[in-house]
Amino acid sequence: PSAMREVMVQAPNVGWDDIGGLDAAREKLREGVELPLKHPDAFRRMGIRAAKGFLLYGPPGTGKTLLAKAVAREAQANFIATKSSDLLSKWYGESEQQISRLFARARQVAPTVIFIDELDSLVPARGGGLGEPAVTERVVNTILAEMDGLEELQSVVVIGATNRPNLIDPALLRPGRFDELVYVSVPDEGGRRRILGIHVGKMPLADDVDLDVLARRTDRFTGADLEDLVRRAGLMALRDSLDAQTVTMAHFTHALEETRASVTPEMEREY
Numbered sequence: 153p154s155a156m157r158e159v160m161v162q163a164p165n166v167g168w169d170d171i172g173g174l175d176a177a178r179e180k181l182r183e184g185v186e187l188p189l190k191h192p193d194a195f196r197r198m199g200i201r202a203a204k205g206f207l208l209y210g211p212p213g214t215g216k217t218l219l220a221k222a223v224a225r226e227a228q229a230n231f232i233a234t235k236s237s238d239l240l241s242k243w244y245g246e247s248e249q250q251i252s253r254l255f256a257r258a259r260q261v262a263p264t265v266i267f268i269d270e271l272d273s274l275v276p277a278r279g280g281g282l283g284e285p286a287v288t289e290r291v292v293n294t295i296l297a298e299m300d301g302l303e304e305l306q307s308v309v310v311i312g313a314t315n316r317p318n319l320i321d322p323a324l325l326r327p328g329r330f331d332e333l334v335y336v337s338v339p340d341e342g343g344r345r346r347i348l349g350i351h352v353g354k355m356p357l358a359d360d361v362d363l364d365v366l367a368r369r370t371d372r373f374t375g376a377d378l379e380d381l382v383r384r385a386g387l388m389a390l391r392d393s394l395d396a397q398t399v400t401m402a403h404f405t406h407a408l409e410e411t412r413a414s415v416t417p418e419m420e421r422e423y
């Protein structure tokens with residue numbers, strides 16, 4: 153029984169407007185991915201190469217997947233999302249084959265953004281991995297060969313994501329590989345305000361709901377935490393009454409008592 157998986161090509165439905173905060177990361181991806189995919193001629197004329205690989209790193213739930221999808225959509229590129237557990241197989245040679253199929257499919261439907269989540273467990277530095285060292289080494293070599301084989305401006309860009317950048321094999325971080333590091337941080341107050349605004353988009357809010365106050369009271373909350381808070385506030389309203397017409401500030405305050413930031417200051421200091 154082979155574990156080989158179909159490589160799924162998507163047209164992502166997330167754009168820059170769906171992302172709150174993360175201005176610096178957004179700008180870096182716009183310039184590094186969107187521009188070269190949309191205007192390869194301009195890069196050729198200037199005689200400069202475009203980056204092939206980007207590494208998004210930062211705490212979980214901060215919007216790394218969202219950023220990769222949005223840049224693909226804004227660049228009018230196809231999007232192929234995968235993660236280590238999809239690529240790694242216990243069958244001899246299958247992980248390498250799966251990786252090669254991934255890149256082949258990406259070239260076929262280019263322009264393409266390949267997104268590889270959990271990159272640290274796919275290509276961990278020697279000794280740090282979950283897999284057997286020999287498998288890990290072959291997987292690293294396959295990825296390196298595939299990335300080296302991507303010609304300049306061939307319209308395939310690889311975006312990796314990790315919560316633990318220090319576990320990644322340094323060979324992958326050399327120029328021509330994942331040579332652009334993009335920190336995706338926990339949002340500040342302004343970022344939180346914008347993320348809350350996005351997630352209450354479809355919610356009937358009572359007049360007393362003050363998103364500025366909520367943004368102030370959610371220090372260290374990630375985008376995923378804020379989305380969860382909004383959902384819980386909606387549930388609170390329904391718990392009060394299934395006929396509820398609006399979600400009030402009291403529902404939010406109540407929900408806030410039940411949630412907390414998933415990222416601790418210690419975790420943040422690791423980056």
Ligand code: ATP
Binds near residue numbers: 347
């Ligand atoms: P992980 O490291 O766990 O894979 P991630 O950084 O890739 O997490 P996402 O999957 O992009 O995080 O985010 C999870 C969900 O949280 C998103 O689908 C979105 O609803 C919400 N979210 C996270 N960050 C943001 C943001 N900056 N703006 C709006 N929503 C966000």
